[in-house]
Every structure is written in structure tokens, then in C-alpha cells.
Amino acid sequence: MSAEEQADPEARKTARPSPVQRALWILRALSDPQVRRLSDVARATGLDLATASRLLDVLVEEGFVTRDDKRRFGIGPEVFQLADVAQRRVDLRALARPSLERLVEEFEDTAILTEASRGESVCSDIELGTFPIRANYVEIGTRRPLGVGAGSLAVLAWKPEPERTARARLTPQQRQRYPRLTPEVIAAQIAQARERGYVLFLDLVVEKMGGIAVPLLDYEGRPIGALSIAALSERILAREARMARRLREEARRITAAWTRRAVPS
Known part of the structure; x- marks a missing residue:
């Protein structure tokens, strides 16, 4: 994928991304403190609401994303654990x-x-x-x-x-x-x-x-x-x-x- 496709949600729509790529877009988007709700994630990644919701459910289940009782999302503990491993290198x-x-x-x-x-x-x-x-x-x-x-x-x-x-x-x-x-x-x-x-x-x-x-x-x-x-x-x-x-x-x-x-x- 080109640099422009990575940075531009409109370009992503025609790039035929894999589910893994889409999940990574979501994690990257959630590093922005302004991205917290499903609509924020969809807008930041260029994904439709249904796709973003489905991937968020999987990421929450696996511990890579958190979801509170107001349905606000954040980076989960599994991400921080991986970051700790990388930083120790x-x-x-x-x-x-x-x-x-x-x-x-x-x-x-x-x-x-x-x-x-x-x-x-x-x-x-x-x-x-x-x-x-x-x-x-x-x-x-x-x-x-x-x-x-x-x-x-x-x-x-x-x-x-x-x-x-x-x-x-x-x-x-x-x-x-x-x-x-x-x-x-x-x-x-x-x-x-x-x-x-x-x-x-x-x-x-x-x-x-x-x-x-x-x-x-x-x-x-x-x-x-x-x-x-x-x-x-x-x-x-x-x-x-x-x-x-x-x-x-x-x-x-x-x-x-x-x-x-x-x-x-």
C-alpha cells in the first residue's frame, strides 16, 4: 500500500485491504485521544460502521481494545504488553x-x-x-x-x-x-x-x-x-x-x- 493510501481514508476504500490491515487501522486510529466512539473510528479509518463495529468487537474480545459502559473505546492491555516487549529490545x-x-x-x-x-x-x-x-x-x-x-x-x-x-x-x-x-x-x-x-x-x-x-x-x-x-x-x-x-x-x-x-x- 502506498503512503497516500495509508494516510487517506478515501484511498483505502479502493485498496482491497485485508481484515488484518483494517484492524491495524483501528488500533492506529485509537492512538488519537480524540477517537473514542464508533463513529470516530469509522471516520478516522474510512471503514463503514458495520465493519468497524465488527472488528472492534474482536479486538475487545482479544484484549487489544477496551470498551467502557458508555461504549467508548481505547487501547487495550495487550497492546501495552507488546509495547513493553518492543521497548525492552x-x-x-x-x-x-x-x-x-x-x-x-x-x-x-x-x-x-x-x-x-x-x-x-x-x-x-x-x-x-x-x-x-x-x-x-x-x-x-x-x-x-x-x-x-x-x-x-x-x-x-x-x-x-x-x-x-x-x-x-x-x-x-x-x-x-x-x-x-x-x-x-x-x-x-x-x-x-x-x-x-x-x-x-x-x-x-x-x-x-x-x-x-x-x-x-x-x-x-x-x-x-x-x-x-x-x-x-x-x-x-x-x-x-x-x-x-x-x-x-x-x-x-x-x-x-x-x-x-x-x-x-
Whole structure:
């Protein structure tokens, strides 16, 4: 399935998905705290109500989804158990947590860990800043198309060129939500990021707010995530060089620790 089909419910309808794919769409949709009712799930996945209801019943029975007495759905305990197993292998969140805390202590603005997930970016950890005006539009579990946001763009910008090109276009539905992020703007942002070595993403999603980010690269140079600071655009511009330097330093710490655990000795 193409990246556009994954992200666009309308495209999914003609893709002849398997029942397993449909169930995975539901689990992914439920990671959004705004998706709680059957109608929310159907709308988020592009499934009809009957299909969504049938799959939810199976997922509830197997423990992958919870359902309360008001028929609101949520991620179930089986998902968290699988997540625990995955995290025990190489827990990027645990490796990045000290870096997030150090960045907030130094700059007083919100620090974010982003990871890639099937053509999207996911906020996997966050340390809120202490400055009174701060980014409040991202929380743990927030999913965005690759290229939307500083950390997300850092992941996209350091992917291999063919994948970069394929992922750098938003669907019509996504373009309505992020009208400033035209293909030309995303391409220019990628080129500038690769030239300077970090992403500077200002006023493109939220007016007067932005982010500065660096990729977290594995031992083969592939992005496994990104480290970013979100703040008022003017606060980033005033400290751009220092923020970029510190983000790079912390990224090197994280990726060195990740490599020691991920690569067999």
C-alpha cells in the first residue's frame, strides 16, 4: 500500500485491504485521544460502521481494545504488553529522556522525541518547557504526516532520496489541514535542512510558533527518530546556533547509546 493510501481514508476504500490491515487501522486510529466512539473510528479509518463495529468487537474480545459502559473505546492491555516487549529490545525513549530533561533545563522550552511509524511521525516522548508560553499542540502519541513539524521533517529529510520524494507530498485532506505545506515548501525545507544540518521549522503549522530539530541516525545513517525543541519562533531565532549545537550534542549521545544496544558486539 502506498503512503497516500495509508494516510487517506478515501484511498483505502479502493485498496482491497485485508481484515488484518483494517484492524491495524483501528488500533492506529485509537492512538488519537480524540477517537473514542464508533463513529470516530469509522471516520478516522474510512471503514463503514458495520465493519468497524465488527472488528472492534474482536479486538475487545482479544484484549487489544477496551470498551467502557458508555461504549467508548481505547487501547487495550495487550497492546501495552507488546509495547513493553518492543521497548525492552532498544528503548529509544529511555535513552532520550535525560537529553530531553537537559534541553528543557537549559532553554526552558519544550523538548520532543519523535519516531517514524509507517509513513507518519509519532511524538513518543515530551518534556514540557517552563517558559510561560509554550507548545501545547503536541502530546505523547500525536501522529502527523512526515514533514509536518520540526521533528517529523528531520526524519523525512534524512531518509534515502527515493523515499524522501515519495513521502514529501501530502494528501488533499492533509493539505486542507496544513495549507502552508505545499510540495514546494516541503522540498525547500528539506534542502535547507540537509544543507545546514538541522531543521528550522517556523510559522508553518501554528503562527508565531515553531521548532528546531536534528535527526537521530543509526549506524548506517538511517533516521530512527528526531530530537527537537518547540517554542515561540522569536525565541528559537534568538538562540538558533546554540540550540542547534546542543541538539546535535544530545543526538550524538542518544545514537551512541542506541548503537551499543542495537548492534551485537
